Amino acid sequence: MRINRPLRIAAGLAALAVVATACGGNEERSxxxxxxxxxxxxxxxxxxxxxxxxxxxxxxxxxxxxxxxxxxxxxxxxxxxxxxxxxxxxxxxxxxxxxxxxxxxxxxxxxxxxxxxxxxxxxxxxxGQSLLVADGNTDITGPDTLAGKKLCSVTGSTPAQKIAEEYPDVQLQPFDTYSACVESLRNGAIDAVTTDDIILAGYAAQYPGELKVVGEPFTTExxxxxxxxxxxxxxxxxxxxxxxxxxxxxxxxxxxxxxxxxxxxxxxxxxxxxx
Known part of the structure; x- marks a missing residue:
């Protein structure tokens, strides 16, 4: 019996689907x-x-x-x-x-x-969310002192969302990574970095005498x-x-x-x- 072309194509696509499923595709992992x-x-x-x-x-x-x-x-x-x-x-x-x-x-x-x-x-x-600044900075002591300042956080992070929602006067500059934010802080392109205090503590320790964490945590994460x-x-x-x-x-x-x-x-x- 001759199988028409549309049926052959449909069968081929079905076979490919089976192979894709067998190979994992985008299946949810367990x-x-x-x-x-x-x-x-x-x-x-x-x-x-x-x-x-x-x-x-x-x-x-x-x-x-x-x-x-x-x-x-x-x-x-x-x-x-x-x-x-x-x-x-x-x-x-x-x-x-x-x-x-x-x-x-x-x-x-x-x-x-x-x-x-x-x-x-x-x-x-x-x-808890906090702030990282240059060691000599005395202007920034907490989120209420950020108006007009250039603040860096990471795209898709809860700290960035918090700042955007609650501190609209801040010039928020989202980057892809915190390490990129820190480099911008070190070269003076921004005024501060915000994320969780434990993350910022690691960067401050990496650059002793150059960066410091300021203020009390203002969220719970x-x-x-x-x-x-x-x-x-x-x-x-x-x-x-x-x-x-x-x-x-x-x-x-x-x-x-x-x-x-x-x-x-x-x-x-x-x-x-x-x-």
Whole structure:
């Protein structure tokens, strides 16, 4: 029997769809299935000293990295079987929704808007938004002193959104990364950088005598571990891992070995909220 051309095309397209599905496509990942397979892809920041930093030799260091590794270990995946992937602020939800990562540990504040798209375990840390300025700056002491100033934050971040909504007199200049903001601050192109205090402390420690954190934190940021929205099993497993990290003392040890060098004081231990 002769098959007409339209039917042959339709059959071919169907076959391609099957192949694409078999190859993964943009399917939502599952923490459980990935960990059972012995490998995990984890999103982190590459440019945040003390938190998530890609070192010149290609290794990774920081508190977020240590949290990511501890969680992986609790899931049965050894450090050498973790693939770290850069997760810029504006791309975090996309990386999760496209199935490019299993979970993200990248100073990722839990918000209602983000929970519409992704799931969260945690929090594993509680920070607060603050300001970074040149060491000799005496004009800027808090958000109420920013009117008319050039302030840098990162596109897609909660600090940038906070400033845009509540401090309209500020000249907000969003960049792709905080490291780019810091370089602009160092060369005098902007007056200040805003993000969470723990992030800024790392940059201040990187440039001692040149940069400083000023003012009291003016928000509360609950850092969560982002994963696929409907991955309930994965979220529960990661929450268990965070609780174990805190209870065992590994959380405090990781903090002291990473962020502690900046002079940032050890905060209260986080209490996991089963979102």
């Amino acid at each position: 923490v459980s299935s990935s960990s059972e397979g012995g490998k995990l892809i984890v999103g982190i920041k590459y440019d945040q000293p003390g938190l998530g930093l890609r070192n010149p030799d290609g290794t990774f260091s920081g508190f977020d990295v240590e949290v990511a590794k501890y969680v992986a270990g609790q899931l049965g995946v050894s450090e050498e079987n973790i693939e770290f992937k850069e997760a810029p602020s504006a791309q975090r939800e996309t990386l999760i929704e496209n199935g490019e990562v299993d979970y993200i540990v990248a100073t990722y504040s839990i918000t209602d808007a983000r929970k519409e798209k992704v799931g969260f375990a945690g929090p594993y840390f509680v920070a 609950n850092y969560g571990i982002g994963l696929a929205k409907d991955d309930t099993d994965g979220r529960n497993q990661i929450n268990d891992a965070i609780e174990e990290m805190v209870a065992s003392g590994a959380w405090e040890e990781a903090f002291n070995e990473t962020v502690g060098a900046s002079g940032y004081q050890l905060p209260a231990e986080p209490v996991v909220d089963r979102y």
